[in-house]
Amino acid sequence: MRSRWDWIARAGVPTEVTRRLDRARGRVARRLARLAGVEDALAAQRETIAWQRARLDYLETLVAGLARRAPARPWRGAEERPVLLLGTGGGGTRVLAEAAARLGVVLGTRVNESFDSVEWAPLVYESVLAGNDAPSADAIHQVAESIYGVWLSDTGRWGLKLPELILVLPAFLRTFPAAQVVWLTRHPLAAALRRAHVTTQPDHPLGRVVLAAAYASAGRDTARLAGDAQHVRNALAWRYQVDLARAALAALPAERVLHLRLEDFAGDAPARLASFLSLPPAPVSVGVDAQRLAVPRGDPRAGEVLALCGPLATALGYD
Secondary structure, eight states, rough: OOHHHHHHHHTOOOOHHHHHHHHHHHHHHHHHHHHHHHHHHHHHHHHHHHHHHHHHHHHHHHHHHHHHSSSSSOOGGGGGEEEEEHHHHHHSSHHHHHHHHHHTTTSSBBBBOOOOOOGGGGHHHHHHTTTOSSOOOHHHHHHHHHHHHHHHHHHHHOHHHEEGGGSHHHHHHHHHHHHTEEEOOOOHHHHHHHOOOOOGOTTTTHHHHHHHHHHHHHHHGGGGGSSHHHHHHHHHHHHHHHHHHHHHHTTSSSSGGEEEGGGGGGGTHHHHHHHEEEEOOOOSSOOOHHHHHOOOSTTTTHHHHHHHHHHHHHTTTTO
């Protein structure tokens, strides 16, 4: 179908008029493009406001609970049933943790903007940096009781979210045989074609440890690490950490593991999470903007990422 502009050009309209019309058409197109950019920015801002609001709600509830329940609660040690929120750095675990917090899962008394359970970082990081993937049960219990032995929400559920937890997961599963694990994955293209996480930065202590192990696991010479592009490092770290999670979770009964994909948060993921944890559905759904959920298949680097991660992505249910 011919456009209005084609019809005008063929109708013998003076050249100067058509030039002005072309310029007007260009201005309209640029304004529409700017408007689309503004709409995308507003959507991202709305998402930011929503998760900041969720974090503030969590902290307010925490303060109110601590004030209301000063006496320490009975601590059941190995019989405790924590919720371990699992996922790679840059894999969308902030969304998962926000959903869990809205459902009433206590993630600790120090939760940063990514909903990381900050109080666990020293124990986990020190273990990883020391090359020891098995912090002792006593050390884990000591940290857990100091955080959660004072107060819990009305749901009575507690858990932790830290991307690096995936690196020491077997120790936590041995320490808490009744733990429930919620494992979040993200399409490797979306996970790799983004900015670096500390676990994928070769100039960060954690990144050096993870990348060395990731390269070795993939049979790739670590001498190539410095020259590889960041998306390659991201992809190899994703592959390595997903393999770690699969190996650690393989022996657990199905009722103790819930596998969610970040892309599922456009649909029923919050409801599935609530059902898995036997908690009432969250009154406010967790919003994720379309840009975060999009898979950048058209990116020129996509082929290189899929060459490294494609088979594993297929095993996780991605096409």
